Amino acid sequence: MTALTRYARLESTGLWRPDPEAQRRDVIVSFGDATLVLSDVQGRPLTHWSLPAIERLNPGETPPLYGPDPDGLESLEVEDSDMVQALETIRRTVARARPRPYRLRLLGVAASVALVGALGVFWLPNALISQSLSAVPAVKRTEIGAKLLGHIQRLTGPSCRSPAGVEALAKLGARVFGPDAGGQIVVLPTQAFDALYLPGGIIAVSRALVEEHEDPAVVAGHVLATAAQVQQRDPLEAVLRDAGLRATFRLYTTGDVPTAALVQPAERLLAAPPPPPPAEVLVPLFAAAEIATSPYAYARDETGEETLELIEADPMAGRQPPLILSDADWIGLQGICGP
Incomplete structure (x- = not known):
């Protein structure tokens, strides 16, 4: 701009x-x-x-x-x-x-509802969500993700921000996604989840994930796997379905979502995070990032039974993967929620 x-x-x-x-x-x-x-x-x-x-x-x-x-x-x-x-x-x-309401768009939606009639009860929500998803620009997705994160922090507490930890998070993001990937990784003081992907490329990681594991590959793996969810489903779609038809309609017509409408989506996301993508989706992404899948797989299931595909297909098996974080940066990240 x-x-x-x-x-x-x-x-x-x-x-x-x-x-x-x-x-x-x-x-x-x-x-x-x-x-x-x-x-x-x-x-x-x-x-x-x-x-x-x-x-x-x-x-x-x-x-x-x-x-x-x-x-x-x-x-x-x-x-x-x-x-x-x-x-x-x-x-x-x-x-x-910001987009303004357009009379023609409103008339088009009204005409569609009248034409479909009773079937519109089933057709309209999906169609409106689909149209909204295709029209929302990246900056608006980031704004919605930031508002959603704000509601989540009211339940978990504010994100951890020790200087050494914040610097280590930036290095972790650059190592996993590349130096110019953008987005944001934050650590929240909770054990309610491992990692959440929010619209706009915001990834929330739990304090337990960074403190309870000795290998930074576990955190890197969760961050990468969480970001891969976007290949399965647009994260904004789930938010709009939880926010309801009125909030979706307002986003479509005015380009804005009321902050209050994001309370319920934040609570549901925190209570039931989306499942990770299957191994056939994750293994190529881990290979491209040169990150071993085994540490991530065993962190999800200590026995390895439920994540056997990830262990057997580890792209770094028999190889020494590039360093994820130095010892000093890893210690800084593990202490990001400290005093």
Whole structure:
């Protein structure tokens, strides 16, 4: 976007509070690719906010306070006038760029419902979801994923962010998906799941997964297998089905999903994570990433009986795979939820 290009090199200081109970800390604020990047004073990234998700938490008050969701789970105080002007300009630009209702589209949907009649009860939800999925841009998927993550964090607690752990997560993502893959990996303080894939390429990993295993290949395998779910089913589809027809209709016509409509999808996703893809899907992906399937397979089933295909087809069997994380980075990742 033109506004983002204009401010690409702008940086300022700010006061960041990761959650309402935490102390504020000094951060460096800068712009990334469709994100606002908050880094510590040494330049190490602490978190990324999707630009379309950023909201002004205290309109009309000074100093301005911003957050990635209206509930203020995280907040950023900025006093630099140039940065404030940049944030407000980009927020206005994003607001103008969001899709608006189109009368013709509404008439088309209404005519379809009238034509199908009673069968529309069964036809409309699937058709509307299908049309919505094909029309949602990547930036909107990231915004929905960020909102969904916010609801999940209300149940699990805020994501863990020790500086060494955050740096190790970035290295893990680059090792598994490549240095330019994008997306985001976060660690949540929970044992309720191993890993979740959210719209927009956000992967949530449990604290138990990084703390209870000695081999980083286990975490890398879960991250890769979780991302592979997108080959089986669009993660946004499940979210829309749980959110309901009204929320899906609003996304289709206005390009937005009410934050409250994502509460139930977040709860269901946390209670029943999708199953991993079959071995025939996973093995080629592990081979391409040069990651052994055996550590991941035994982590899923200690006996190996239920994951025998992954063990027998391990693409790294008899080979030394490239290093996933150095010992120092692995220790940093395992301590990401520490004090």
